[in-house]
Amino acid sequence: xxxxxxxxxxxxxxxxxxxxxxxxxxxxxxxxxxxxxxxxxxxxxxxxxxxxxxxxxxxxxxxxxxxxxxxxxxxxxxxxxxxxxxxxxxxxxxxxxxxxxxxxxxxxxxxxxxxxxxxxxxxxxxxxxxxxxxxxxxxxxxxxxxxxxxxxxxxxxxxxxxxxxxxxxxxxxxxxxxxxxxxxxxxxxxxxxxxxxxxxxxxxxxxxxxxxxxxxxxxxxxxxxxxxxxxxxxxxxxxxxxxxxxxxxxxxxxxxxxxxxxxxxxxxxxxxxxxxxxxxxxxxxxxxxxxxxxxxxxxxxxxxxxx
Ligand SMILES: Cc1cc2nc3c(=O)[nH]c(=O)nc-3n(C[C@H](O)[C@H](O)[C@H](O)COP(=O)(O)OP(=O)(O)OC[C@H]3O[C@@H](n4cnc5c(N)ncnc54)[C@H](O)[C@@H]3O)c2cc1C
Numbered sequence: 215x216x217x218x219x220x221x222x223x224x225x226x227x228x229x230x231x232x233x234x235x236x237x238x239x240x241x242x243x244x245x246x247x248x249x250x251x252x253x254x255x256x257x258x259x260x261x262x263x264x265x266x267x268x269x270x271x272x273x274x275x276x277x278x279x280x281x282x283x284x285x286x287x288x289x290x291x292x293x294x295x296x297x298x299x300x301x302x303x304x305x306x307x308x309x310x311x312x313x314x315x316x317x318x319x320x321x322x323x324x325x326x327x328x329x330x331x332x333x334x335x336x337x338x339x340x341x342x343x344x345x346x347x348x349x350x351x352x353x354x355x356x357x358x359x360x361x362x363x364x365x366x367x368x369x370x371x372x373x374x375x376x377x378x379x380x381x382x383x384x385x386x387x388x389x390x391x392x393x394x395x396x397x398x399x400x401x402x403x404x405x406x407x408x409x410x411x412x413x414x415x416x417x418x419x420x421x422x423x424x425x426x427x428x429x430x431x432x433x434x435x436x437x438x439x440x441x442x443x444x445x446x447x448x449x450x451x452x453x454x455x456x457x458x459x460x461x462x463x464x465x466x467x468x469x470x471x472x473x474x475x476x477x478x479x480x481x482x483x484x485x486x487x488x489x490x491x492x493x494x495x496x497x498x499x500x501x502x503x504x505x506x507x508x509x510x511x512x513x514x515x516x517x518x519x520x521x
């Protein structure tokens with residue numbers, strides 16, 4: 215224990231050489247929308263230019279790391295993380311307009327970016343307004359809602375490539391965007407994206423934003439702690455409908471419950487633990503498999519590593 219503490223104190227001292235904030239022992243339950251997960255050491259990158267040096271530093275010490283966005287699609291074990299959770303600090307000028315194109319920093323909030331674009335008469339992504347989290351997380355996941363996926367609008371992505379240690383600008387031809395899945399490598403860190411949007415009057419975009427917000431409020435437990443849909447929809451099936459048809463809405467494991475509003479959402483009702491959620495996911499997977507012959511694939515990203 216004392217050895218580990220000494221190591222962390224030494225690490226904190228060494229990190230003073232970089233423009234980063236060291237936040238040891240953060241509860242992941244406070245950094246994720248599901249509000250579960252044990253402790254992790256967090257390093258906030260204040261200046262993205264230093265990313266190659268910081269990653270090189272961790273590599274040279276054999277310290278694993280992971281990239282934390284807004285934490286709205288993450289499930290972390292109760293034991294916490296052995297890896298460092300790297301997080302990009304939001305930039306002051308995170309949204310830059312150039313005609314129908316907009317460059318947005320990866321740490322920016324997706325919802326805020328959508329409304330900033332609307333104010334500049336740029337639409338097409340109004341459907342994404344209610345997707346929580348960052349632009350970087352949305353890119354990694356190819357976030358989508360109401361017929362819109364972010365990948366459709368991407369013209370360039372500035373990315374730090376863990377494999378080469380270099381920052382590159384990728385064109386859309388070099389990226390595969392699929393349903394809640396992309397070809398980015400696990401150690402790619404998105405720094406910014408250039409989207410090409412559709413020029414439209416502000417009032418029309420706001421009308422669409424209102425419609426999408428209304429639909430979301432009517433069908434999802436947006437005021438509760440969740441990570442959105444837990445499982446992807448298998449081709450030709452709706453996971454929510456299958457779970458609903460099985461009468462599983464409202465089913466509980468400890469403090470975790472299958473939402474009574476949307477059967478593909480697990481909500482943290484009463485101090486759920488990650489293991490409550492894992493147990494509930496197992497039952498959902500098993501019953502759907504048995505009744506529909508379909509294997510459910512996780513949409514939520516699970517950081518399963520042992521401490
Ligand atoms: C109430 C609710 C509703 C939701 N509705 C939707 C919806 O309609 N559609 C939808 O698609 N999703 C939805 N989600 C899920 C979630 O909001 C999205 O997946 C979101 O895009 C995740 O972004 P994040 O910044 O929170 O990423 P995180 O949860 O922090 O991370 C998710 C993954 O992205 C990676 N990542 C994050 N930032 C970067 C970066 N800069 N570079 C490289 N990798 C990165 C992480 O390493 C991790 O693998 C919903 C979630 C909630 C809680």
